[in-house]
Amino acid sequence: MxxxxxxxxxxxxxxxxxxxxxxxxxxxxxxxxxxxxxxxxxxxxxxxxxxxxxxxxxxxxxxxxxxxxxxxxxxxxxxxxxxxxxxxxGIILYGVYPGPSCPRILELKPALKLKSKVSFHKSIPTGFSISYGATWTSESTAEISTIPLGYGDGYPRQLSNRGEVLINGKRRPIVGRVCMDQFMVNCKSENQKAGAEVILIGEQDGQCITVEKMSNWAETIPYEILTNLNERLPRIYAN
Missing domain, CATH: 3.20.20.10 (Alanine racemase)
Structure with a gap:
Protein backbone atom coordinates (compact mmCIF):
# COMPACT_ATOMS: atom_id res chain seq x y z
CA MET A 1 0.00 0.00 0.00
CA GLY A 90 -14.81 -3.85 7.88
CA ILE A 91 -17.48 -3.02 5.36
CA ILE A 92 -18.89 -6.57 5.23
CA LEU A 93 -19.91 -6.15 8.88
CA TYR A 94 -22.46 -3.69 7.50
CA GLY A 95 -23.65 -6.30 5.00
CA VAL A 96 -22.08 -4.42 2.10
CA TYR A 97 -19.62 -5.75 -0.47
CA PRO A 98 -16.34 -3.81 -0.92
CA GLY A 99 -17.25 -2.84 -4.47
CA PRO A 100 -20.23 -2.91 -6.83
CA SER A 101 -18.59 -5.50 -9.11
CA CYS A 102 -17.44 -7.90 -6.36
CA PRO A 103 -18.61 -11.52 -6.84
CA ARG A 104 -21.51 -12.24 -4.47
CA ILE A 105 -20.25 -15.45 -2.87
CA LEU A 106 -22.10 -14.85 0.41
CA GLU A 107 -25.59 -13.59 1.11
CA LEU A 108 -24.75 -10.49 3.10
CA LYS A 109 -27.64 -8.82 4.91
CA PRO A 110 -27.40 -5.01 5.01
CA ALA A 111 -27.28 -3.68 8.55
CA LEU A 112 -28.22 -0.14 7.60
CA LYS A 113 -31.29 1.59 6.22
CA LEU A 114 -31.42 5.29 5.37
CA LYS A 115 -34.88 6.79 5.23
CA SER A 116 -36.65 10.12 5.35
CA LYS A 117 -40.12 11.55 4.75
CA VAL A 118 -41.67 13.77 2.12
CA SER A 119 -41.60 17.29 3.54
CA PHE A 120 -43.37 19.10 0.70
CA HIS A 121 -45.19 18.23 -2.51
CA LYS A 122 -46.21 20.34 -5.47
CA SER A 123 -47.59 20.05 -8.99
CA ILE A 124 -45.51 21.76 -11.68
CA PRO A 125 -46.34 22.76 -15.26
CA THR A 126 -44.42 21.92 -18.41
CA GLY A 127 -41.16 23.89 -18.71
CA PHE A 128 -40.65 24.31 -14.95
CA SER A 129 -37.04 24.08 -13.70
CA ILE A 130 -35.97 22.49 -10.42
CA SER A 131 -33.11 23.37 -8.04
CA TYR A 132 -29.82 25.24 -8.41
CA GLY A 133 -28.54 25.84 -11.91
CA ALA A 134 -31.88 24.82 -13.43
CA THR A 135 -30.26 21.57 -14.59
CA TRP A 136 -33.61 19.78 -14.92
CA THR A 137 -36.71 21.15 -16.65
CA SER A 138 -40.02 19.32 -16.89
CA GLU A 139 -41.09 18.13 -20.32
CA SER A 140 -44.68 17.75 -19.14
CA THR A 141 -46.70 18.39 -16.02
CA ALA A 142 -45.28 16.51 -13.02
CA GLU A 143 -45.67 15.87 -9.32
CA ILE A 144 -42.53 16.83 -7.37
CA SER A 145 -41.77 15.74 -3.81
CA THR A 146 -39.14 17.40 -1.63
CA ILE A 147 -36.98 15.25 0.67
CA PRO A 148 -35.45 17.09 3.68
CA LEU A 149 -31.93 15.66 3.38
CA GLY A 150 -28.90 16.69 1.35
CA TYR A 151 -25.15 16.84 0.99
CA GLY A 152 -24.94 18.56 4.38
CA ASP A 153 -26.01 15.19 5.80
CA GLY A 154 -23.54 13.29 3.64
CA TYR A 155 -25.96 12.41 0.84
CA PRO A 156 -23.90 12.58 -2.37
CA ARG A 157 -24.33 15.65 -4.54
CA GLN A 158 -23.20 13.40 -7.41
CA LEU A 159 -26.68 11.85 -7.32
CA SER A 160 -28.12 15.01 -8.85
CA ASN A 161 -30.28 14.01 -11.84
CA ARG A 162 -29.14 10.37 -11.59
CA GLY A 163 -30.06 8.83 -8.22
CA GLU A 164 -33.36 7.29 -7.13
CA VAL A 165 -35.41 6.84 -3.96
CA LEU A 166 -38.34 4.60 -3.08
CA ILE A 167 -41.76 6.02 -2.24
CA ASN A 168 -44.71 3.65 -1.86
CA GLY A 169 -42.58 0.89 -3.37
CA LYS A 170 -41.92 2.85 -6.57
CA ARG A 171 -38.60 4.17 -7.82
CA ARG A 172 -38.61 7.95 -8.06
CA PRO A 173 -35.73 9.71 -9.85
CA ILE A 174 -33.92 12.67 -8.34
CA VAL A 175 -34.46 15.78 -10.45
CA GLY A 176 -32.23 18.82 -10.28
CA ARG A 177 -29.21 19.24 -8.07
CA VAL A 178 -29.04 17.79 -4.58
CA CYS A 179 -29.03 20.79 -2.21
CA MET A 180 -27.34 21.10 1.18
CA ASP A 181 -30.48 20.20 3.11
CA GLN A 182 -33.02 19.03 0.52
CA PHE A 183 -33.48 17.38 -2.85
CA MET A 184 -36.43 16.80 -5.14
CA VAL A 185 -37.81 13.70 -6.86
CA ASN A 186 -40.22 13.29 -9.75
CA CYS A 187 -43.31 11.31 -8.78
CA LYS A 188 -44.67 11.59 -12.33
CA SER A 189 -48.48 11.78 -11.99
CA GLU A 190 -48.72 10.48 -8.42
CA ASN A 191 -49.50 13.01 -5.72
CA GLN A 192 -47.63 12.32 -2.48
CA LYS A 193 -48.69 13.36 0.98
CA ALA A 194 -46.27 15.13 3.29
CA GLY A 195 -44.96 12.56 5.74
CA ALA A 196 -44.85 9.68 3.27
CA GLU A 197 -41.89 7.38 3.96
CA VAL A 198 -38.92 7.71 1.62
CA ILE A 199 -36.25 5.01 1.38
CA LEU A 200 -32.82 6.19 0.28
CA ILE A 201 -30.97 2.98 1.22
CA GLY A 202 -32.92 -0.19 1.92
CA GLU A 203 -36.06 -2.08 0.91
CA GLN A 204 -39.67 -1.04 0.48
CA ASP A 205 -42.51 -3.16 -0.90
CA GLY A 206 -40.20 -5.56 -2.74
CA GLN A 207 -37.97 -2.85 -4.22
CA CYS A 208 -34.43 -2.21 -2.99
CA ILE A 209 -31.73 0.45 -3.21
CA THR A 210 -28.36 -0.86 -2.06
CA VAL A 211 -25.26 1.02 -1.00
CA GLU A 212 -23.47 -0.63 -3.91
CA LYS A 213 -26.08 0.67 -6.37
CA MET A 214 -25.89 4.15 -4.90
CA SER A 215 -22.11 4.13 -5.23
CA ASN A 216 -22.51 3.22 -8.90
CA TRP A 217 -24.79 6.20 -9.47
CA ALA A 218 -22.35 8.49 -7.66
CA GLU A 219 -19.32 7.00 -9.45
CA THR A 220 -17.60 6.27 -6.16
CA ILE A 221 -17.16 3.32 -3.77
CA PRO A 222 -19.50 1.95 -1.07
CA TYR A 223 -17.02 3.00 1.64
CA GLU A 224 -17.44 6.67 0.74
CA ILE A 225 -21.22 6.43 0.75
CA LEU A 226 -21.23 4.98 4.28
CA THR A 227 -18.53 7.12 5.87
CA ASN A 228 -20.06 10.34 4.53
CA LEU A 229 -23.32 9.80 6.44
CA ASN A 230 -22.68 12.20 9.29
CA GLU A 231 -23.89 13.16 12.76
CA ARG A 232 -26.78 15.27 11.43
CA LEU A 233 -28.60 12.01 10.70
CA PRO A 234 -30.33 10.53 13.77
CA ARG A 235 -29.37 6.91 14.41
CA ILE A 236 -31.99 4.40 15.49
CA TYR A 237 -30.73 0.99 16.56
CA ALA A 238 -33.18 -1.87 15.98
CA ASN A 239 -33.21 -5.41 17.38
Whole structure:
Protein backbone atom coordinates (compact mmCIF):
# COMPACT_ATOMS: atom_id res chain seq x y z
CA MET A 1 0.00 0.00 0.00
CA UNK A 2 2.88 2.40 0.68
CA UNK A 3 1.02 4.35 3.37
CA UNK A 4 2.79 3.52 6.64
CA UNK A 5 5.12 0.82 7.93
CA UNK A 6 8.22 -0.51 6.19
CA UNK A 7 8.89 -2.33 2.95
CA UNK A 8 9.51 -6.06 3.25
CA UNK A 9 13.18 -5.81 2.26
CA UNK A 10 13.90 -3.70 5.35
CA UNK A 11 12.04 -5.92 7.80
CA UNK A 12 14.97 -7.99 9.09
CA UNK A 13 17.03 -5.09 10.42
CA UNK A 14 14.00 -3.46 12.04
CA UNK A 15 12.85 -6.70 13.65
CA UNK A 16 16.33 -7.37 14.99
CA UNK A 17 16.46 -3.88 16.50
CA UNK A 18 13.02 -4.31 18.06
CA UNK A 19 13.97 -7.66 19.58
CA UNK A 20 17.11 -6.12 21.07
CA UNK A 21 15.14 -3.32 22.76
CA UNK A 22 13.84 -3.78 26.29
CA UNK A 23 11.21 -1.12 25.62
CA UNK A 24 9.49 -2.78 22.66
CA UNK A 25 7.12 -5.72 22.93
CA UNK A 26 6.01 -7.19 19.63
CA UNK A 27 2.31 -8.04 19.77
CA UNK A 28 1.73 -8.68 16.11
CA UNK A 29 2.54 -7.91 12.51
CA UNK A 30 0.07 -6.64 9.93
CA UNK A 31 -0.24 -5.35 6.42
CA UNK A 32 -3.15 -4.25 4.25
CA UNK A 33 -4.38 -5.41 0.86
CA UNK A 34 -4.55 -3.02 -2.07
CA UNK A 35 -6.62 -5.08 -4.52
CA UNK A 36 -8.40 -7.83 -2.55
CA UNK A 37 -11.87 -6.72 -3.69
CA UNK A 38 -10.95 -8.24 -7.07
CA UNK A 39 -10.39 -11.99 -6.64
CA UNK A 40 -8.76 -12.18 -10.09
CA UNK A 41 -6.07 -9.58 -9.38
CA UNK A 42 -2.69 -11.35 -8.91
CA UNK A 43 -1.41 -8.46 -6.79
CA UNK A 44 -3.10 -9.88 -3.69
CA UNK A 45 -1.32 -13.23 -3.95
CA UNK A 46 1.95 -11.34 -4.37
CA UNK A 47 1.20 -9.35 -1.21
CA UNK A 48 0.45 -12.51 0.75
CA UNK A 49 3.77 -14.05 -0.32
CA UNK A 50 5.72 -10.91 0.56
CA UNK A 51 3.99 -10.63 3.93
CA UNK A 52 4.68 -14.25 4.86
CA UNK A 53 8.27 -13.82 3.73
CA UNK A 54 8.64 -10.85 6.09
CA UNK A 55 6.97 -12.80 8.89
CA UNK A 56 9.43 -15.66 8.42
CA UNK A 57 12.20 -13.33 9.55
CA UNK A 58 10.89 -13.66 13.11
CA UNK A 59 11.37 -17.41 13.00
CA UNK A 60 14.81 -16.93 11.48
CA UNK A 61 15.72 -14.74 14.45
CA UNK A 62 14.40 -17.31 16.90
CA UNK A 63 11.10 -15.78 17.98
CA UNK A 64 7.42 -16.00 17.11
CA UNK A 65 4.59 -13.54 16.50
CA UNK A 66 1.43 -13.66 18.63
CA UNK A 67 -0.81 -12.26 15.88
CA UNK A 68 -0.39 -12.12 12.09
CA UNK A 69 -3.11 -10.35 10.17
CA UNK A 70 -3.57 -8.96 6.68
CA UNK A 71 -7.11 -9.90 5.57
CA UNK A 72 -9.58 -7.05 5.11
CA UNK A 73 -13.15 -7.64 3.87
CA UNK A 74 -11.92 -8.64 0.41
CA UNK A 75 -9.38 -10.99 1.95
CA UNK A 76 -12.03 -12.55 4.17
CA UNK A 77 -14.28 -13.17 1.16
CA UNK A 78 -11.88 -14.25 -1.56
CA UNK A 79 -8.50 -15.24 -0.10
CA UNK A 80 -8.84 -17.83 2.70
CA UNK A 81 -5.08 -18.37 2.72
CA UNK A 82 -4.76 -14.82 4.08
CA UNK A 83 -6.84 -15.43 7.22
CA UNK A 84 -3.82 -16.40 9.38
CA UNK A 85 -4.41 -15.64 13.11
CA UNK A 86 -7.14 -12.99 12.91
CA UNK A 87 -9.00 -11.12 10.18
CA UNK A 88 -10.15 -7.51 9.94
CA UNK A 89 -13.60 -7.40 8.35
CA GLY A 90 -14.81 -3.85 7.88
CA ILE A 91 -17.48 -3.02 5.36
CA ILE A 92 -18.89 -6.57 5.23
CA LEU A 93 -19.91 -6.15 8.88
CA TYR A 94 -22.46 -3.69 7.50
CA GLY A 95 -23.65 -6.30 5.00
CA VAL A 96 -22.08 -4.42 2.10
CA TYR A 97 -19.62 -5.75 -0.47
CA PRO A 98 -16.34 -3.81 -0.92
CA GLY A 99 -17.25 -2.84 -4.47
CA PRO A 100 -20.23 -2.91 -6.83
CA SER A 101 -18.59 -5.50 -9.11
CA CYS A 102 -17.44 -7.90 -6.36
CA PRO A 103 -18.61 -11.52 -6.84
CA ARG A 104 -21.51 -12.24 -4.47
CA ILE A 105 -20.25 -15.45 -2.87
CA LEU A 106 -22.10 -14.85 0.41
CA GLU A 107 -25.59 -13.59 1.11
CA LEU A 108 -24.75 -10.49 3.10
CA LYS A 109 -27.64 -8.82 4.91
CA PRO A 110 -27.40 -5.01 5.01
CA ALA A 111 -27.28 -3.68 8.55
CA LEU A 112 -28.22 -0.14 7.60
CA LYS A 113 -31.29 1.59 6.22
CA LEU A 114 -31.42 5.29 5.37
CA LYS A 115 -34.88 6.79 5.23
CA SER A 116 -36.65 10.12 5.35
CA LYS A 117 -40.12 11.55 4.75
CA VAL A 118 -41.67 13.77 2.12
CA SER A 119 -41.60 17.29 3.54
CA PHE A 120 -43.37 19.10 0.70
CA HIS A 121 -45.19 18.23 -2.51
CA LYS A 122 -46.21 20.34 -5.47
CA SER A 123 -47.59 20.05 -8.99
CA ILE A 124 -45.51 21.76 -11.68
CA PRO A 125 -46.34 22.76 -15.26
CA THR A 126 -44.42 21.92 -18.41
CA GLY A 127 -41.16 23.89 -18.71
CA PHE A 128 -40.65 24.31 -14.95
CA SER A 129 -37.04 24.08 -13.70
CA ILE A 130 -35.97 22.49 -10.42
CA SER A 131 -33.11 23.37 -8.04
CA TYR A 132 -29.82 25.24 -8.41
CA GLY A 133 -28.54 25.84 -11.91
CA ALA A 134 -31.88 24.82 -13.43
CA THR A 135 -30.26 21.57 -14.59
CA TRP A 136 -33.61 19.78 -14.92
CA THR A 137 -36.71 21.15 -16.65
CA SER A 138 -40.02 19.32 -16.89
CA GLU A 139 -41.09 18.13 -20.32
CA SER A 140 -44.68 17.75 -19.14
CA THR A 141 -46.70 18.39 -16.02
CA ALA A 142 -45.28 16.51 -13.02
CA GLU A 143 -45.67 15.87 -9.32
CA ILE A 144 -42.53 16.83 -7.37
CA SER A 145 -41.77 15.74 -3.81
CA THR A 146 -39.14 17.40 -1.63
CA ILE A 147 -36.98 15.25 0.67
CA PRO A 148 -35.45 17.09 3.68
CA LEU A 149 -31.93 15.66 3.38
CA GLY A 150 -28.90 16.69 1.35
CA TYR A 151 -25.15 16.84 0.99
CA GLY A 152 -24.94 18.56 4.38
CA ASP A 153 -26.01 15.19 5.80
CA GLY A 154 -23.54 13.29 3.64
CA TYR A 155 -25.96 12.41 0.84
CA PRO A 156 -23.90 12.58 -2.37
CA ARG A 157 -24.33 15.65 -4.54
CA GLN A 158 -23.20 13.40 -7.41
CA LEU A 159 -26.68 11.85 -7.32
CA SER A 160 -28.12 15.01 -8.85
CA ASN A 161 -30.28 14.01 -11.84
CA ARG A 162 -29.14 10.37 -11.59
CA GLY A 163 -30.06 8.83 -8.22
CA GLU A 164 -33.36 7.29 -7.13
CA VAL A 165 -35.41 6.84 -3.96
CA LEU A 166 -38.34 4.60 -3.08
CA ILE A 167 -41.76 6.02 -2.24
CA ASN A 168 -44.71 3.65 -1.86
CA GLY A 169 -42.58 0.89 -3.37
CA LYS A 170 -41.92 2.85 -6.57
CA ARG A 171 -38.60 4.17 -7.82
CA ARG A 172 -38.61 7.95 -8.06
CA PRO A 173 -35.73 9.71 -9.85
CA ILE A 174 -33.92 12.67 -8.34
CA VAL A 175 -34.46 15.78 -10.45
CA GLY A 176 -32.23 18.82 -10.28
CA ARG A 177 -29.21 19.24 -8.07
CA VAL A 178 -29.04 17.79 -4.58
CA CYS A 179 -29.03 20.79 -2.21
CA MET A 180 -27.34 21.10 1.18
CA ASP A 181 -30.48 20.20 3.11
CA GLN A 182 -33.02 19.03 0.52
CA PHE A 183 -33.48 17.38 -2.85
CA MET A 184 -36.43 16.80 -5.14
CA VAL A 185 -37.81 13.70 -6.86
CA ASN A 186 -40.22 13.29 -9.75
CA CYS A 187 -43.31 11.31 -8.78
CA LYS A 188 -44.67 11.59 -12.33
CA SER A 189 -48.48 11.78 -11.99
CA GLU A 190 -48.72 10.48 -8.42
CA ASN A 191 -49.50 13.01 -5.72
CA GLN A 192 -47.63 12.32 -2.48
CA LYS A 193 -48.69 13.36 0.98
CA ALA A 194 -46.27 15.13 3.29
CA GLY A 195 -44.96 12.56 5.74
CA ALA A 196 -44.85 9.68 3.27
CA GLU A 197 -41.89 7.38 3.96
CA VAL A 198 -38.92 7.71 1.62
CA ILE A 199 -36.25 5.01 1.38
CA LEU A 200 -32.82 6.19 0.28
CA ILE A 201 -30.97 2.98 1.22
CA GLY A 202 -32.92 -0.19 1.92
CA GLU A 203 -36.06 -2.08 0.91
CA GLN A 204 -39.67 -1.04 0.48
CA ASP A 205 -42.51 -3.16 -0.90
CA GLY A 206 -40.20 -5.56 -2.74
CA GLN A 207 -37.97 -2.85 -4.22
CA CYS A 208 -34.43 -2.21 -2.99
CA ILE A 209 -31.73 0.45 -3.21
CA THR A 210 -28.36 -0.86 -2.06
CA VAL A 211 -25.26 1.02 -1.00
CA GLU A 212 -23.47 -0.63 -3.91
CA LYS A 213 -26.08 0.67 -6.37
CA MET A 214 -25.89 4.15 -4.90
CA SER A 215 -22.11 4.13 -5.23
CA ASN A 216 -22.51 3.22 -8.90
CA TRP A 217 -24.79 6.20 -9.47
CA ALA A 218 -22.35 8.49 -7.66
CA GLU A 219 -19.32 7.00 -9.45
CA THR A 220 -17.60 6.27 -6.16
CA ILE A 221 -17.16 3.32 -3.77
CA PRO A 222 -19.50 1.95 -1.07
CA TYR A 223 -17.02 3.00 1.64
CA GLU A 224 -17.44 6.67 0.74
CA ILE A 225 -21.22 6.43 0.75
CA LEU A 226 -21.23 4.98 4.28
CA THR A 227 -18.53 7.12 5.87
CA ASN A 228 -20.06 10.34 4.53
CA LEU A 229 -23.32 9.80 6.44
CA ASN A 230 -22.68 12.20 9.29
CA GLU A 231 -23.89 13.16 12.76
CA ARG A 232 -26.78 15.27 11.43
CA LEU A 233 -28.60 12.01 10.70
CA PRO A 234 -30.33 10.53 13.77
CA ARG A 235 -29.37 6.91 14.41
CA ILE A 236 -31.99 4.40 15.49
CA TYR A 237 -30.73 0.99 16.56
CA ALA A 238 -33.18 -1.87 15.98
CA ASN A 239 -33.21 -5.41 17.38
Missing amino acids: GRIGIIAENSESLIASALDSEHIYIKGVCSHFACADDPEDPKTLEQIDRFLEAVSVFEKLGTSIPLRHIANSGGVLYFPQSHLDIVRP
